[in-house]
Amino acid sequence: MISSRGKYATRALLHLAQREGQAPVSIQEISERQVIPLKFLEQILLTLKQAGFVTSRKGPGGGYQLAKSATKISLGEVVRVFEGPLALVSCASVTRFGECGCPHPEVCGLREVWIEARHALAQVLDLTTFADIVQRQSHLEAGHHAIHDFSI
Amino acid sequence: MISSRGKYATRALLHLAQREGQAPVSIQEISERQVIPLKFLEQILLTLKQAGFVTSRKGPGGGYQLAKSATKISLGEVVRVFEGPLALVSCASVTRFGECGCPHPEVCGLREVWIEARHALAQVLDLTTFADIVQRQSHLEAGHHAIHDFSI
DNA sequence: TATTACTCTACTAATTCGATAGACTAAGTA
DNA sequence: TACTTAGTCTATCGAATTAGTAGAGTAATA
Ligand code: FES
Ligand code: FES
Numbered sequence: 001m002i003s004s005r006g007k008y009a010t011r012a013l014l015h016l017a018q019r020e021g022q023a024p025v026s027i028q029e030i031s032e033r034q035v036i037p038l039k040f041l042e043q044i045l046l047t048l049k050q051a052g053f054v055t056s057r058k059g060p061g062g063g064y065q066l067a068k069s070a071t072k073i074s075l076g077e078v079v080r081v082f083e084g085p086l087a088l089v090s091c092a093s094v095t096r097f098g099e100c101g102c103p104h105p106e107v108c109g110l111r112e113v114w115i116e117a118r119h120a121l122a123q124v125l126d127l128t129t130f131a132d133i134v135q136r137q138s139h140l141e142a143g144h145h146a147i148h149d150f151s152i
Numbered sequence: 153m154i155s156s157r158g159k160y161a162t163r164a165l166l167h168l169a170q171r172e173g174q175a176p177v178s179i180q181e182i183s184e185r186q187v188i189p190l191k192f193l194e195q196i197l198l199t200l201k202q203a204g205f206v207t208s209r210k211g212p213g214g215g216y217q218l219a220k221s222a223t224k225i226s227l228g229e230v231v232r233v234f235e236g237p238l239a240l241v242s243c244a245s246v247t248r249f250g251e252c253g254c255p256h257p258e259v260c261g262l263r264e265v266w267i268e269a270r271h272a273l274a275q276v277l278d279l280t281t282f283a284d285i286v287q288r289q290s291h292l293e294a295g296h297h298a299i300h301d302f303s304i
Numbered sequence: 305t306a307t308t309a310c311t312c313t314a315c316t317a318a319t320t321c322g323a324t325a326g327a328c329t330a331a332g333t334a
Numbered sequence: 335t336a337c338t339t340a341g342t343c344t345a346t347c348g349a350a351t352t353a354g355t356a357g358a359g360t361a362a363t364a
Pocket of ligand 1: 100108111
């Protein structure tokens with residue numbers, strides 16, 4: 001399970017990705033529409049900014065925007081910023097390899113599986129961009145409307 | 153990242169799986185060989201027993217053994233006992249579906265990706281049994297010895 | 305200059321985590 | 335029977351993490 005920070009961050013970023021190319025979006029708008037505590041979201045957006053995913057503008061008409069194309073921001077990158085390595089166990093981490101406490105890591109059968117698991121996860125999260133997620137969501141919304149329209 | 157409990161549990165279980173069919177293994181032996189704090193390991197083995205993975209025998213010559221064949225214990229099952237659902241976000245959990253706080257879960261593009269990620273993880277962890285891990289480890293050990301022999 | 309909106313730091317309450325302690329029970333064995 | 339071995343159970347604890355709040359400060363705009 002990822003933390004609330006991570007969940008909120010991905011939702012906020014999706015919100016911005018959906019408004020790519022439009023005017024900056026205020027913290028308040030994201031907070032209200034995505035149902036995220038405002039002061040908590042402030043911190044999260046700051047982290048997102050430091051990580052280079054978003055830019056901000058102060059003053060009236062200000063707010064947040066994506067710092068780069070949604071096609072260039074993968075879910076994996078964002079998750080790593082808030083949750084650390086994708087690996088379930090540190091000995092399986094590619095980005096930040098670490099000791100796991102195993103007495104003989106060089107011949108550990110478990111480690112092989114942890115590595116497989118981390119690759120499976122990375123395969124999904126690193127290949128999915130926020131542009132993909134925006135697209136999926138609009139498909140879902142279209143389908144949902146269709147069902148709704150039909151039921152009228 | 154999974155907890156120490158989870159890591160220790162899988163190591164302990166692998167230790168028992170490697171000694172399947174042999175005499176019971178004492179907590180102390182597992183503790184020493186796997187470098188796990190003894191009193192902490194006691195608790196973990198108790199949990200493992202309650203979950204039906206191992207059996208125990210008291211008194212001299214007693215200790216722990218697998219409750220069923222290592223081919224019937226998947227890594228996924230064990231991880232779930234200690235870490236809960238494999239899903240990164242509760243809305244993606246198959247075993248214990250829950251709210252994730254999203255305002256519109258029914259049309260959420262993120263959720264689709266979280267579900268994909270959970271499936272990718274489950275695919276690896278649920279299809280890998282402790283028998284597989286024992287086998288992998290002996291392959292690794294054989295390879296390691298071969299290299300060592302060669303370097304003499 | 306007043307307002308809007310982001311920025312930064314500190315703080316806190318609650319929970320979880322990793323571990324330790326110790327008393328207790330059951331099973332062998334001399 | 336008494337002793338020893340080895341698992342069982344519950345309580346406790348300090349440290350770390352988490353989720354969230356508070357508030358003063360800064361930059362941009364009208
Ligand atoms: S080396 Fe990490 S689990 Fe064994
Ligand atoms: S429904 Fe769970 S992330 Fe949107």
